[in-house]
Amino acid sequence: MAYLGNPGNTIAVLQKYHFNFQKKYGQNFLVDTHILEKIIQAADIQRDDFVLEIGPGIGTMTQYLCEYAGKVATVEIDKNLIPILADTLKEYDNAEIINEDILKMDLPSFVRQRNNNKPVKVVANLPYYITTPIVMGLLEQHAPIGSMTIMVQKEVADRMQSGPGSKDYGALSLAVQYYTKPEIVANVPPGCFMPRPKVGSAVIRLIRHKEPPVYTEDEALMFRLIRASFNQRRKTLANGLHNAGNLNYTKEQIQSAIDELGEPLNVRGERLTLQQFAELSNILKRISNE
Numbered sequence: 001m002a003y004l005g006n007p008g009n010t011i012a013v014l015q016k017y018h019f020n021f022q023k024k025y026g027q028n029f030l031v032d033t034h035i036l037e038k039i040i041q042a043a044d045i046q047r048d049d050f051v052l053e054i055g056p057g058i059g060t061m062t063q064y065l066c067e068y069a070g071k072v073a074t075v076e077i078d079k080n081l082i083p084i085l086a087d088t089l090k091e092y093d094n095a096e097i098i099n100e101d102i103l104k105m106d107l108p109s110f111v112r113q114r115n116n117n118k119p120v121k122v123v124a125n126l127p128y129y130i131t132t133p134i135v136m137g138l139l140e141q142h143a144p145i146g147s148m149t150i151m152v153q154k155e156v157a158d159r160m161q162s163g164p165g166s167k168d169y170g171a172l173s174l175a176v177q178y179y180t181k182p183e184i185v186a187n188v189p190p191g192c193f194m195p196r197p198k199v200g201s202a203v204i205r206l207i208r209h210k211e212p213p214v215y216t217e218d219e220a221l222m223f224r225l226i227r228a229s230f231n232q233r234r235k236t237l238a239n240g241l242h243n244a245g246n247l248n249y250t251k252e253q254i255q256s257a258i259d260e261l262g263e264p265l266n267v268r269g270e271r272l273t274l275q276q277f278a279e280l281s282n283i284l285k286r287i288s289n290e
């Protein structure tokens with residue numbers, strides 16, 4: 001069996017199939033066995049695991065996943081890769097290749113069907129042009145997912161981990177930290193990929209919380225408040241909330257909520273912790289019912 005993590009084997013497969021990289025699909029294939037092993041280790045793949053992989057490319061990481069997991073479903077948008085995957089994965093009877101756009105799949109029902117509603121592990125070297133919609137979709141759709149171990153742009157991994165006071169702090173940080181515990185497990189330089197991306201990368205592991213770390217009575221409202229605060233990053237929190245089309249609070253209600261939160265009226269949204277956004281949502285919900 002020719003493992004693809006080795007650059008020579010990857011080149012041989014690409015030449016055999018006259019494969020042309022499609023920039024629009026964010027195709028940068030991993031060619032570093034050390035990083036591949038690190039990902040598998042960080043994801044803690046066991047024999048009884050069901051793994052969902054996003055974007056297998058020519059199947060480099062899929063081969064590793066199939067060696068360790070019980071079952072691997074791998075979703076690839078590029079139809080030109082499907083016959084290649086059928087070849088590179090032919091020795092594994094635990095791989096399911098799905099030619100789909102991950103953003104169009106109903107993941108909650110897919111994983112429920114395939115794994116009896118038990119949590120699956122997501123492992124992926126993500127296409128960077130759609131990292132945020134993929135991660136937000138996986139988190140917000142409430143699909144039964146235990147953990148995600150994903151390769152992302154280094155800057156995005158930093159955003160997922162950061163807190164108030166950092167320039168990287170934003171709606172993505174808050175969503176990731178509300179649903180999961182993030183931890184960067186490796187920094188990966190451009191030389192580990194073919195072709196080399198222009199940016200640095202990192203592997204980050206997101207372990208889903210059993211219970212969210214803060215209490216909000218209305219999760220959707222909390223996220224509307226978060227988005228409104230960061231949409232207008234340079235405005236005060238009060239202005240950001242007042243200008244948001246999907247929030248209907250008066251200036252007085254907003255001011256009174258910020259006051260009750262114990263913050264000055266000119267506070268910016270980027271100063272607030274996750275705990276404070278949760279409190280703000282509870283206060284505004286109560287005020288609007290009064």
Ligand code: SAM
Pocket residue numbers: 025026027028029030031054055056057058059060061075076077078100101102103124125126127128130
């Ligand atoms: N896993 C492979 C590896 O590590 O070598 C390839 C990773 S490459 C960064 C991203 C892969 O995602 C590509 O194979 C690309 O075609 C695929 N992809 C891009 N957009 C996708 C989408 N919307 N749905 C599913 N796969 C997608």
